[in-house]
Amino acid sequence: MSHQRSGKDGGGDDDDDRLVCSICLELFTTPVTLACGHTFCSACIDSTWATAVSSLAVTSSAATSPSPSSSCAGIFSCPHCRRIFPRRPELGKNVLLADMVDQLVLLKQQKSEKKRDGGKEEEDEEEERTTSSHRRCRDHSKPLEYFCRGSDDCHGLLVCAACVLVGSHKGHEVVTVEAERALRSERVSLVKRKLRDTETTARGRTSSLRHGTRLVQEAAEETKSRLGASYGDLLRLVAEDRESALRAVDAERDAKLSAIRRDIGSCAEVLAEAQEALRAVDDLEATEDHVEFIQKCMTNWDSFVSLESVQVEPALDPPLEFVDAAALQERIDGFLASFRASQSEASPGDPARHFGELGYREFIRRYGCSPTLNVDSAHPELRFSPDLRRMTLARCPQALPDAPERFDTAKQALCSEPLSSGRRYWEVDVAGCGWYRVGAAYATIARKGAGTECRLGENDESWCLLRDSKSLVAWHGGSKVPLKLAGGTPHLRRVGIYLDWEAGLLTFCGISAGGGGGGGGGGAVTLHAFHHEFTQPLLPALAVGCVTQSLRIIELGGKEDDEEEEEEEELPPCS
Missing domain, CATH: 3.30.40.10 (Zinc/RING finger domain, C3HC4 (zinc finger))
Structure with a gap:
């Protein structure tokens, strides 16, 4: 054709x-x-x-036949x-x-x-150019009827006939758009099947998770209801027992008061009779007539003699022991001791382990505190930041009054907040100090002199972690426990101190980079734990042994501790 x-x-x-x-x-x-x-x-x-x-x-045919x-x-x-x-x-x-x-x-x-x-070819062409510009070749304005599968410099494009014959795609592998669509449709179908499978799996997983959410919520509500009912029963029983115990005390009180009132009545009768007899005696002594005097003596003598023989017991302190209440108090004390012991078993005595279990932020939320230093307790050579959490050893002492609570020889200070119950955790940045003591002490620790009774860790009233240029030790009562860290270095970035006062536990742990403050909890290792039955409130304590070096109590739960701190005040030189 x-x-x-x-x-x-x-x-x-x-x-x-x-x-x-x-x-x-x-x-x-x-x-x-x-x-x-x-x-x-x-x-x-x-x-x-x-x-x-x-x-x-x-x-x-006209020439010689060739080969x-x-x-x-x-x-x-x-x-x-x-x-x-x-x-x-x-x-x-x-x-x-x-x-x-x-x-x-x-x-x-x-x-x-x-x-x-209709002779509308021009209008149709204009409409086609307007509505189908994306279907035409940008170089030749021809319909895109072919697909170039590529060459070294081409990676698949829709092209027109001119591109294939004389354009930049001449000699390339070219197929019609119908053939390319057929090939791509197979791939699209395969992708669609996989996406359908993913959709089905995700929908099923989502449904299972939502169902699991409902189950967890229902289980939590059921558990809370059960616990609430149990605690309600316990509180009701405790309230009833409390009322019964108080009534027993009231009954014993009433019995004691009734006996006292009876004794008061008896004494009042004796007192009245004695007073009446004294008036009669006074009247008798005032009688001048001898006969009348003798007659009155004879008339009243028997009453005088009877009152004279009455023995009035001396007043004794009322009995303040309540027998029934003592037994009840012993029982309730035993219950409280058992309850506190069970709480201590659940206490996070190893902060390093519980950082991982609770998460650092949750641990800090529950137990974190940020003590402030008491400048009145500090040695005169110590300087403090405005927030009273950074302590620096100066080159020369300040002219300060010699307050009774001030350490006059030991370069140390106590904090202002006494810790006498519950669980508390605080951290000290020790990276800027080569010699330090970090710990806690009773407020009764000695303040004057250079003896061991004043220095942290060297007496029975203080506990500390001591670091010098060569070693790291835990110290209490003059007894040292050498500590070793991984790699053999005594250097730490931070020291965390955890106190469970009722359990008698004071634990020191080393905090590595990334842990602490508001930063999100890095690595931690337990260094040492002191076990002691505390009898007084504990005060966090710090000591610095190197001039111009500092210790800083971290502000837990506040601003991020890894933010750049305010520039430390420059210390004046000694004159």
Whole structure:
């Protein structure tokens, strides 16, 4: 089937010439491409070569017959570039060009039909350009009908016929958009199946998790209800027992008071009779007539003698012991001791372990505190930051009053907040100090002199962690316990101190980089734990042994401790 050109009807597109056979000057019919790259209609090239063979046969009949190989030389050549082929080439149909020609013919037919139907071709073309610009090639304004699968410099693009024939995609692997869609549709279907599977799995997982959330909430409410009921019963029983105990005390009190009142009544009667007898005696002594005096004596003598023989017991302290209450007090004390013991068993005595179990922030929320230093207790050479949490050893002492609570020799200070119950945890930044003592002490620790009774850890009233240039030790009552850290270094960044007063526990732990303050809890290792039955409130305590070096109590639960601190006050030189 031959395709007739209609330049005017087809719109006179210049690119149509590229689909025209250079022999018949018509659109390709069954296009075939030679090895030189030029394309012709199959019938046209066959006819050209057949004519050449016939001409050669006529010429050869008048001359000496040549050899078969030399007789065909120059017959099979390209009509366009004149390239000669030694033998007749195998001609294969150029499917891509054939498809493009068919589409061009179909497009021209459709345009002709539109023109016949209403002469609105220009309007239709304008509408198509306006509404379908994304379907046209940006370089040639032709429909995007092919897909270039790529080459070294191209990685897959939608292209038009001009791009394939003469544009930048000439010679690339090109397929129609229908073929590319078929391939991609298979991939899309595979992706869709996988996404459906993911969606189904995620939906099922979400449903299970939501169901689990409901179960956890229901279980929590049930547990809270059960615990609440049990505690309610316990509180009711305790309240009833309390009322019974108080009533027993009231009854015993009433009995004691009743006995006292009876004794008061008896004493009142004796007192009244004695007072009446004294008045009679006074009247008798005032009688001047001897006969009358004797007669009154004889009349009242028996009453005088009877009162004289009355023995009035001396007043004794009332009995203050309540027998029933003592037994009840012993019972309730035993119950409280047992309850406190059970609480101590649940106490996080090892902060390093419970950092991981509770999480550092939760541990700090429950037990964290940030003591402030008491300047009245501090040695005169110690200086403090405005928030009373940083302590620095100066080069010279300040002129301070010699207060009774001030350490006059030991370079140390106590904090202001006494700790006498519950559990508390605080941290001290020791990275800026080469010699220090960190710990706690009773308020009764000695303050004056250079003896062991004043220095932290060297007496029975204080506990501390001591670090010097060579060692790290735990110290109490003059007894040292050497400590070793991983790597053998005594240097720490921070020291954490945990106190459980009722349990008699004071634990020291080392805090590594990343832990502490508001930062989020890094690594921690327990260094030493003191076990002691505390009898007084404990005061956090610090001591510095190197001039210009500092210790800082971390503000737990406040601003992030890793924020840059205010610049430390410059200490004046000694004069």
